[in-house]
């Protein structure tokens with residue numbers, strides 16, 4: 338039951354802090370939409386609030402509370418509105434949702450209008466809560482923060498912008514607030530209002546344990562952030578940061594209109610192939626004893642751990658026999674591989690099968706193989722990068738025969754592109770790209786994600802081929818990146834000069 342219904346209960350210090358953030362009076366009508374064991378109800382009453390209504394779908398929880406209705410908040414008939422809605426709603430990804438909860442959502446108008454099957458259960462709690470607030474009513478939730486920048490949550494964000502504003506946001510990054518739930522959480526105070534939106538007070542707290550009440554009370558806002566807008570990325574950053582990001586975007590501006598170029602116009606991007614059990618396919622022994630045919634079926638893979646900025650450290654050979662249909666051929670023509678795979682066979686047969694029946698010697702999901710088979714160099718990047726201990730990313734150039742597995746994403750130049758792959762490589766490793774991705778990429782806690790979408794949206798400084806100076810800088814950067822010992826400070830200096838060059842408009 339616990340995980341099916343996301344039963345993670347809120348620590349008292351957090352509940353008390355959230356209650357202190359509200360300024361509604363003691364008689365106000367209050368709703369707790371998913372009350373769990375009733376911690377918010379206890380603490381609200383302790384603080385003098387008595388006019389409370391609560392919901393909890395699990396009828397084994399909060400059984401002694403008069404104000405609790407044991408039914409689903411999603412479709413409960415509620416014909417009143419509230420001054421304050423407070424709590425910690427459930428967050429469950431659609432694919433992990435119980436069938437009954439899914440069916441309930443499929444007939445829910447708010448869900449149908451503002452969500453899709455990539456959205457989280459949390460969305461409906463925010464949407465319905467806002468719908469049920471009085472004008473100037475307050476919504477105080479603690480929840481994960483990833484929906485602030487995921488593409489599929491944009492309708493929820495737009496709904497929030499249209500109906501009110503955030504007064505304050507507290508971000509907890511990797512602070513482990515809920516035991517067993519490894520997510521970055523935030524507390525937000527949102528006001529349903531038609532008034533002009535004030536700036537948002539933003540505070541950040543990070544520790545390796547649950548914060549104590551006095552630590553939270555002593556938090557002063559780190560900065561104020563401009564009110565959020567419809568159809569725009571939500572950037573929870575001070576104005577100075579926004580200025581730097583805008584300046585960079587301007588440096589990448591298209592010659593013909595207001596928007597900027599993006600990497601996605603210049604590169605095809607694909608996440609690496611999935612073997613389903615890397616250990617079984619890695620060939621760690623010498624290749625000398627292998628037959629010619631076997632050597633031919635070894636792929637050259639660069640793992641995420643072996644990537645560094647500009648260059649990779651080493652190659653790991655992988656067995657790749659997806660072309661081989663029968664086990665007899667495997668046994669006869671690939672005897673070393675056959676023997677090697679037998680040791681892993683039970684686990685290979687237990688791999689996720691993607692609704693097919695996959696032979697144990699095949700990789701389960703060789704996605705993007707066609708793209709990776711193109712005979713051209715590629716840029717590899719780990720598909721996730723922790724940035725708490727580093728201030729650079731690891732985009733590395735690899736030869737045409739190097740392949741990425743699932744921990745790596747690859748970028749290959751589109752055929753019409755004149756900029757060299759070395760220039761694109763240098764650009765991606767520039768500190769401004771790091772800065773831009775840290776703030777506008779897909780960032781969960783301290784982890785930046787490099788799947789296709791976030792990579793393709795990175796601004797890109799295209800070369801104006803009419804401008805001799807730009808072309809010369811492009812060529813110098815290209816040549817500098819073709820040497821074995823790349824002089825990175827020199828390359829960055831050249832790129833800085835190029836970035837400062839006004840893009841020619843017209």
Ligand SMILES: C[S@@+](CC[C@H](N)C(=O)[O-])C[C@H]1O[C@@H](n2cnc3c(N)ncnc32)[C@H](O)[C@@H]1O
Nearest residue numbers: 342345346347371372373393394409410425427
């Ligand atoms: C993350 S827990 C938080 C509980 C409580 N608010 C707290 O802070 O300790 C979410 C709760 O929502 C309940 N829940 C899940 N789906 C629900 C629904 N459709 N309606 C009402 N409660 C629901 C779960 O059983 C769980 O107790």
